[in-house]
Amino acid sequence: MIGYRNDKGKGFSPMYLKTIHNQLTAIFNHAVRFYELKSNPARTVGCMGSKKSDKEMLVWTxxxxxxxxxxxxxxxxxxxxxxxxxxxxxxxxxxxxxxxxxxxxxxxxxxxxxxxxxxxxxxxxxxxxxxxxxxxxxxxxxxxxxxxxxxxxxxxxxxxxxxxxxxxxxxxxxxxxxxxxxxxxxxxxxxxxxxxxxxxxxxxxxxxxxxxxxxxxxxxxxxxYAHLFPTKQNEIANSLNNLKEGN
CATH class of the missing domain: 1.10.443.10 (Intergrase catalytic core)
Structure with a gap:
């Protein structure tokens, strides 16, 4: 499925693949819970696709x-x-x-x-x-x-x-x-x-x-918008450092 290409040579988008994977995971989880399936194969093989859009997020100041x-x-x-x-x-x-x-x-x-x-x-x-x-x-x-x-x-x-x-x-x-x-x-x-x-x-x-x-x-x-909070991780690390040192 991941290797699928249409007549123009274009495959599924990462977001579409992610959606399919989520649906398969839900179906197999149901089977594990109610129909004695031993494990969820969708979890075993790992995720496919991406939740992120192919389109870059642009902003105006x-x-x-x-x-x-x-x-x-x-x-x-x-x-x-x-x-x-x-x-x-x-x-x-x-x-x-x-x-x-x-x-x-x-x-x-x-x-x-x-x-x-x-x-x-x-x-x-x-x-x-x-x-x-x-x-x-x-x-x-x-x-x-x-x-x-x-x-x-x-x-x-x-x-x-x-x-x-x-x-x-x-x-x-x-x-x-x-x-x-x-x-x-x-x-x-x-x-x-x-x-x-x-x-x-x-x-x-x-x-x-x-x-x-x-x-x-x-x-x-x-x-x-995590990438727009560039200083927050540094602030957290510095605060934890100050806490340990008793400041």
Missing amino acids: KEEYIKFSDSMMDKDISFHAFEILYWCGIRVGELLALTPADFNFKEGTVSITKSYQRIKGEDIITTPKTEKGKRIINMPDFLVDEMQDYIARLYGCKQKSRIFPITKAVLYSEMRRGATEQNIKKIRIHDLRHSHVSLLIDMGFSAVAIADRVGHESIDITYH
């Missing part, structure tokens, strides 16, 4: 994002969409489902309760990707002011109307335009979410606090 946002100033809807994506770290589907009713400007919050998809020409609103995805995010003051002003200028926009009545394709195009104009590296829309997490890590926030904000489990933040 704050400085790179600010440069990019300058190119969005000429399009009101684009500027505010990317402001929410970068400074709140929400998923693009969550962004496109936002309505005026989701904002509490008195408290300075935005509630994430749904997600938008366009499937076969139809607008589909679903619940967030995970149960943790339902959350209330505190916005920085400048973003509260920006969004309040933006929504107030939306002619005929009702409380349950989408404030960003566009598709992912529009955002993809705008990201390419802005990155090209500002001569900064091109990243995916989802990488704006990674950029937000990276920014919070750099500011010193814990995995638990970040996870609550972006709708993840804290263990997922630790696993997926």
Whole structure:
């Protein structure tokens, strides 16, 4: 199976192989428990594939994002969409489902309760990707002011109307335009979410606090962004050293 190649000579992705291995492990575990199988052969042969994506995680620094946002100033809807994506770290589907009713400007919050998809020409609103995805995010003051002003200028926009009545394709195009104009590296829309997490890590926030904000489990933040905590291992080692020496 691992050596399988399709007619274009391409094999299964590491993530797909990892998924298959997990399923086989679960099946054999069931057989060991209920059908007297002596051992789990999937465990014996070891793991195949990888949980990590083939796609490299890229991020924009704050400085790179600010440069990019300058190119969005000429399009009101684009500027505010990317402001929410970068400074709140929400998923693009969550962004496109936002309505005026989701904002509490008195408290300075935005509630994430749904997600938008366009499937076969139809607008589909679903619940967030995970149960943790339902959350209330505190916005920085400048973003509260920006969004309040933006929504107030939306002619005929009702409380349950989408404030960003566009598709992912529009955002993809705008990201390419802005990155090209500002001569900064091109990243995916989802990488704006990674950029937000990276920014919070750099500011010193814990995995638990970040996870609550972006709708993840804290263990997922630790696993997926471990490489962005470069000084933490040194800090742990130094603290243990000081503890042993009685400092």
